[in-house]
Amino acid sequence: MKYLSLIVCYFFLFACAPSKKKVCEKIDDGIRTYLEKVASKQNKELTINQLTTIDFEMVGAGRLDTLIQQNYGKKISRFLTLQKTATNQANVRAYQDSVNYYAKLDSLTTLQITTRWRDPKVYYYSKTIVNMTTGDQKLVDTMRYALDKSFKLMPLL
Incomplete structure (x- = not known):
């Protein structure tokens, strides 16, 4: 009986936490929004061919x-x-x-x-594959981004 209640607690704990895939999608949306806003401010055309977060960690x-x-x-x-x-x-x-x-x-x-x-560890530090073209420059690289809890990108410099 004691083990059954422990298993039920673990089930509820993992059922309430968002899946890694959903968090990665929200991170992608936050990065995409930031990149589009920066391109708009600089009056540059931005084409994002691929933007995929493959991993993230929580950091302080x-x-x-x-x-x-x-x-x-x-x-x-x-x-x-x-x-x-x-x-x-x-x-x-x-x-x-x-x-x-x-x-x-x-x-x-x-x-x-x-x-x-x-x-406390309240920031997302993502590892994201980026394939984009801005103006006449093409960028294909694995980038690191920091985002807050509301998935807004935080420039590191």
Whole structure:
């Protein structure tokens, strides 16, 4: 009898949770809406041939902050490379200002990460296959997107 009640509890638990396929479809809709909105703002024609979420995981705000921090690091290294190849003194200063700006954002994000490590996992981090054409550029790749609980895409930078 004890095991029967345990089995019934598991049945109700899994019956109430949305299936992975339904969640992936909602993630696809959220990504599609975001991409169409960005293309519309930039006055570009967008053709989405394939948009399929193949996997997702639930993450907290600390994980998103870590991803944002990685993007800051990439931007800093890109601006340092541009600074080394710049010939104009004004460009050198502009690149250094950009490096300083992203370094400051990076340090602020580091402080946020230390306070958010126990945040609940309320964000979807998806692995999505994208095949689209915007203007004259074609993109076929597996992309990672972060979405909130209402399936609105959150740009990581």
